[in-house]
Amino acid sequence: MPSKPQITMDAVYTAPGYLFRRMQQIAVSIFVEECRAHDLTPVQFAALVAIHTHPGIDATRLSAVIAFDRSTLGNVIERLETKGYIERKASREDKRIKLLYLTRAGAALLRDIMPAVDRAQARMLQPLKPADRKTLLALLTQLVDLNNEASRVPLRAEDALEHLGKSG
Secondary structure: OOOOOOOOHHHHHOOHHHHHHHHHHHHHHHHHHHOHHHOOOHHHHHHHHHHHHOOOEEHHHHHHHHOOOHHHHHHHHHHHHHOOOEEEEEOOOOOOOEEEEEOHHHHHHHHHHHHHHHHHHHHHHOOOOHHHHHHHHHHHHHHHHHOHHHOOOOOOHHHHHHHHOOOO
């Protein structure tokens, strides 16, 4: 007769899903701490970078480019607009579609925040040896790529940008 699986916290603490969730908590905490002076979340930062890189992107395509839920992204866009970092302009082809652009304040924020973002990224990996950092990033990239379709919001950057007439 097969033995019953042991239900222990050690099994939880060593599970990949638990470890990914904990590292996400740690990564967000470090990002927020390093970027505190700029009052920006990691998702807001990603949205600003995408809008900077693809001026005139709409919210649906922005969602695909940063792999973030479209309904929640509306709140992110509202916050960035309220802070004066982006502006929405009606599309010439379809007035119902709002296109997103960085303001001067948004562009200045991106320039100013980059050292803090770089510090945050370095802190996340700092405890590892340089070779282990490289290995971890390669394995995480591979896992994310191979599991993209399992996401509630798969990354669709190429498809989204194709409609913009831009590559990136």
